[in-house]
Amino acid sequence: MKFLILAVLISIQLINVLSLDCYYNTECKYKYFSSKTPYENVRGDIRDSIVKEEGCEPISIWATIRHGKRNPGEKFAKNIKDILNLKDSIINSFEEGNSLLCAQDVENLNKWETNQDMLEKPNEITNEGYLELFRLAERMKEALPDLLNGLQNEDTLFLPGFGARLHVSAKSFVDGLANKNLEIKEAENNYSIAAPYASCGKFQTEYFHNPSIYREVEEYLKTPDAIDVRNQNKMKERVEKKLGLNISLSFKEVIAIYDVCRYSWDGIGNKPNPWCAVFSIEDLKVQEYIGDLEHYYRNGYGVPDYSSIFGKITLADTYKHFELAKNNEGKKIISYFTHATMLDMILVALNVRKDAKPLLGAQRDMKRKWRTTFLSTFGANMVAVLNRCQNGTQNEYHNVAFYWNEEPLKELCNQGVCSWQEFENIFKPFLHFNTDFCEYKWTIVDE
Template sequence: MMTVKFNLIVLIFYIYADIALSSFCYWNTACSYRYFSNKTPYNAVRGDIRDSVINIPECEPISIWGIFRNGKTYPDPKSAIRMKEAIAIRDLVVSSYEKGRCSLCAQDIDNLRHWAIDDDMFDKTSALHDEGRQEMFDIASRLKQVYFKPNELDGANYKFRPTHHRWVKESAKAFLEGLESKNLVMDDLTSEFDFVDPVNTDAEENSAWNKETNKYKISSDYLSAKDRIQRRLGIDYSLTSDNITALYDLCCYTWSGLNNRASPWCALFTTEDLKVLEYIGDLEHYYKYGYGRQNAEMNAQIPLEDLLESFQLAKAGKGRKITAYFTRSRIMDMVYTALGWFNDSKPITATDKKRDRYWRTSRINPLAANIVMVLNKCAFKKSSDYHVMFYMNEEPLRSVCEGGICSWSEFEKIFSPFSDTTSNNKTTSLK
């Protein structure tokens, strides 16, 4: 009798699960889930500096400093190989639907069936995507509208410094084009200002920093998502974790942020599945380049030292109008870690996925992520004073100081630990 009741419960569970899966149509979802960890489109999370700029009476901006992640790229060679192999699963899904075993909607199947392969995705691995180029151009264009008068940068004192990676250089070039000033040039790289990758990528699969991610992939949370995906597709082929990662990458890389056009590959996943896969990205970045890795913040010290010096010079009337660093996703993680920003009270782990976590890479480190600080000279009661405005992804970063506005003394307190890059880092809390 107990066995019969147990089997009945299991049967009811699968019936309701199948109903839930079959009732989800991706193509007409009012608000498609578009948070893909560090592959999140910039337009999915950005603000607009033209609307969000903080204006204080009797204050004028005298110097701008920013650090910018590269825009959208094509996948790296290793991911591209897996994605190309995973495309064959499309035929299995379509066949499964025709046999009545797949839970995808008819339109989702049509969109997947008619999806055209972009050969550039596999032929131009790691290169800057046209969308990434436009992201960087648009960021600069919006900044210019707010902070620069026509031709103001011509002959001005400035610095634009990218890392040596070609997709970062291409991002920097697009940014300069967005400023639309004559003859702007990037700095030639010197070893002093190039970033050193602290991670040995050859040992990637077995290194200590990957353990928490692997632990999550055998958790009930992940295994439930894997089971949902398998049943949703209804294919005989047993999906591996590598297959799911490749299908997820197809979803991410073919999602257009510029025109908010969802990818048909995302229809393979429910919203809950995408949240599980997003969390894998959070764990990976936390333990590779964030708080879960000892001394991960070391590479962020050089640009942060330059920030303090730049604004000190600007106060003395010798500063640059704009300073911009261009880098990769991992350096953004390290900058946040060096500053103590977005640090959860307890480490994020495979066994404790907090929905309201601060370390959420979709929000803090999307494609083209950026932090911009603006030094303002203010004249209150005929005396000069200085304030620094903080922005992240074109929204005021209000948790640094009240309203995102720091007095000069508050600013120095935050960044003075970086005045000597060989000293021990002190941090300031930002949730």
């Protein structure tokens, strides 16, 4: 009898502990999903962070912007579609008392409706993705009204790289400027500014499409930090136990649940996805680090020679346009629309967000600077603002303020503001870089 009472008490305590781990009432839900993070989850606000210096006026803007939130690719969409078929089984498992999920989490999952576009329109920009860039443009216009009100075509250059989602993102940005008549240029066939890496055969073959570059990811998957999360046997056993299913999940199906979690997280509406309840915070942190390693060794400091060159080729355009604007011959706004890869490469070219030691699979660096969640997420952007100033003696001078995701890029110059001489010292040498080393043109383009 005493044993029975003790067992009941232990069960009650276990239930209480589990209830504290419910997803729905977790105050600070983990909302960082590497490069698939909604922009709203991490952005600053250019209206608050814009540098205002007495005697200065902005005369030109140069920006590189990643496309807004998109649907998963075709392969991932298929995996997600398969896992969504288990929704009823998950709910039935809870009703039968086999699940470790909390009641409210299951109720939220039951009410969650599948966005069919996510499954049927691979890689297309979502409604949230449209709004991410639309609202970015609105905030920029509020921050710099004298420069961005009343724009005409001769004042602007909007150029997306190749692919429908980049053109849609460019359009959403232009719409946010409240002038739908502004022209959007067609992508150049070599993407020379928006994405010079995309047509470089040598880089695409040796790195971008070479599975061996992910060896640090493979090393990380062997560590105690990750093995319970990504090891096929241990992870699927843990997830199966939490869901209480009487079927065996494949590793691919568990990862598909993670994809549902992150692709369906509504950043603008501040609506977490109930599928995320399957994972612990530590699970999500491990998944995020895997994304960081992938970007680091494909686009970042893990391939510094390539990444730095491509980033400098793009940034050379900043110098060219600001030199013209400085001499009253430039445009008010120049904006390129590109992919996460290009944002990563720009960071390498500028030598910012660089860790003292390389990111490795052997151990996760909890305090790393290279976190793609804050660097190259959906809608990520670098914005440079050229200012013309006059001091008390009426001598004219210029400076350039830099922003990353609407926050000052403080690692550059004086808290993100460079004198013209500092700007020239950094950016003018970029004019000497080109893609002659590419050997041949890569023609399989990411749509």
